[in-house]
Amino acid sequence: MDSVILINPFAVPAGEPAGEQFLAGWRAAADVMRRQEGFISTALHASLDPAAHFQFVNVGRWASAEHFQRALRAPEFQQGAAGNPYPNFPSLYRVIAE
Amino acid sequence: MDSVILINPFAVPAGEPAGEQFLAGWRAAADVMRRQEGFISTALHASLDPAAHFQFVNVGRWASAEHFQRALRAPEFQQGAAGNPYPNFPSLYRVIAE
Numbered sequence: 001m002d003s004v005i006l007i008n009p010f011a012v013p014a015g016e017p018a019g020e021q022f023l024a025g026w027r028a029a030a031d032v033m034r035r036q037e038g039f040i041s042t043a044l045h046a047s048l049d050p051a052a053h054f055q056f057v058n059v060g061r062w063a064s065a066e067h068f069q070r071a072l073r074a075p076e077f078q079q080g081a082a083g084n085p086y087p088n089f090p091s092l093y094r095v096i097a098e
Numbered sequence: 099m100d101s102v103i104l105i106n107p108f109a110v111p112a113g114e115p116a117g118e119q120f121l122a123g124w125r126a127a128a129d130v131m132r133r134q135e136g137f138i139s140t141a142l143h144a145s146l147d148p149a150a151h152f153q154f155v156n157v158g159r160w161a162s163a164e165h166f167q168r169a170l171r172a173p174e175f176q177q178g179a180a181g182n183p184y185p186n187f188p189s190l191y192r193v194i195a196e
Binding site for chain 1: 102140143146150152186190193195
């Protein structure tokens, strides 16, 4: 399979209102991204530990790195959903060992 | 499903020898962990981008948070595989949105 995995850990403070604000932003971004060519899936992971450095981690799948890069440049993503006030570390990955 | 997802991003420098050293340590730890009760799966993700902050991300699944915490305290894990020279941010997660 040629698809790639997007992993993006977000350093969001634990609790509210940060959690709800982040979730609203994530949903808006996900709604845009799922309309882009090459999108396969996305899953938002929430930490069980309020002391965790990364309270949220997004794990998605795209048909290829090129599809994902093109989606990032999509005007509807750039015009709204791209903004995120929390430090985050998106990168594309492949599984190399299990 | 009551299982939990372990996500652990590792800030390993890109390239060798760090990559090979990290991988050897990950394999040793994974070999210990897969013998512990409650282990379901593990998958090491390697970044496609040498500039990524987290060159490796481990994503695993455990039967419960309690199983994972017990595995961390297992003597054979503590005696060898627990040591990791790279900054990492392990936490347990649940998927809250897709």
